Amino acid sequence: MKLASLYLEGELLLRNYAEAKRWLEKAAYEGSPDAQGLLAEMFENGQGVDVDFVTAYAWYSVCYLRDRQEKPKLALERIEKEMTATQINSGQELARQLQSEISRRELL
Secondary structure (H helix, E strand, O other), X not given: OHHHHHHHXXXXXXXXXXXXXHHHHHHHHOOOHHHHHHHXXXXXXXXXXXXXHHHHHHHHHHHHHHHOOHHHHHHHHHHHOOOOHHHHHHHHHHHHHXXXXXXXHHHO
């Protein structure tokens, strides 16, 4: 998670969104709410990836379900205003898939 943050912020290492995403995904799938939230922010803001509210919504949802903090809840409310009902449904479905994969990995 720390290495991902270094790549994301460009501190001590050159900013490298691809590397940040790679390390964040690894940590996110291992169940880290911090990584899940940062990954969601990357998709919401188009940091090294195309803006993708569906994927951002899914990762914010997983983050909120795991951590119950205010930040991902507020982010969900914010991006829902930019999304269609179909996109929200897709985000919810993707969140279920992500949560299922995270749970499966935790059992290994």
